[in-house]
Amino acid sequence: MRLPGLIDVHVHLREPGGEHKETFATGTAAALAGGVTTVLAMPNTSPPITDAETFALADARARAGARCDYGIFLGATDTNAPLPAALQQRAAGLKIYVNDTFGPLRVESLAVVMRHLRHWRGAGPVAVHAEGLFVPALAALAALTGTHVHFCHVSRAAEIETIRLAKERGFPITCEVTPHHLWLTEDDLPRLGAFGDMRPRLATRADRDALWAHLDVVDCIATDHAPHTIEEKQSPTPPPGVPGLETTLPLLLTAVHEGRLSMEKLIDLTHRRPRAIFNLPAQPDTYVEVDPDAEWVLPEQGWFTKVGWSPFAGMRVRGRVVRTVVRGQTAFEEGRVLALPGTGRNVRDAALH
């Protein structure tokens, strides 16, 4: 069975500055193994991607390393609004961190958030890491400024209910949910420890159930693939984040098998809505061939992500990626990544549109 190549609008590929965790070459190998043919990379790197110079640095690394198509987010700071118009057009979108996460990117003042929203004219939306009361605050600011705000990794019942209400009133907002918030809860923390720690944190079963119950207002499934090494996770100060690129499609296909998700909705969440929201070009002759009946247990090891672990290890799933084809070239087949570093294109390259 063929599916359109998945578009993952939220990944951390760690270049520049975190190459021991992941690189464009290793992260996009993981993407292709997971049926993902476009990744949008987050800007909380070292240095963070916040201006033309750092954007050019990340883009050069991506151009050399990426095996699938990619976009790169710009990160908002207290001082970088307004970003140059040409740079806005080159970016996947603008990312604003209003809550504490991994790395120093953070915007705390209302004045600065307003300034970014009023000046943003990019080809993609303003994506926000907003939790709790910041969700209604950012939804209101989206309506007041008319700027499209995309909510990253919505994880709580009250947040998704707020988004439903705001959407019903026509606010210019969209949202994504991660597989870890759909499949794991705080009940898994005793077992997973730091390997189950991320931002937003795992929530209650009631929160998880609310995400499933409100799936009709969810636009995208995004992994928030946030690789950290096993050694870092076992350290006294483990950084938050979990990998997810290789496990998402098997989990979603399992949900289809169980009758919790239709195949049409799966394609909406992983391809049609991400493409529309982020204004992405078509990828001709690009698809994922899956075996929807393959039953297997997600393993502890053997992943393409450089960090080599998964919080989903041990879960029995139904559905497997057999082959991933990008622009007519077989990029992944029978457990092997064939696409070479440097074959991926920036989604904002004029030649693709």
Ligand code: DOR
């Ligand atoms: O758990 C997380 N890890 N949440 C974030 O927002 C950032 C990410 C990372 O970069 O590791």
Ligand code: ZN
């Ligand atoms: Zn985040």
Ligand code: ZN
């Ligand atoms: Zn993230």
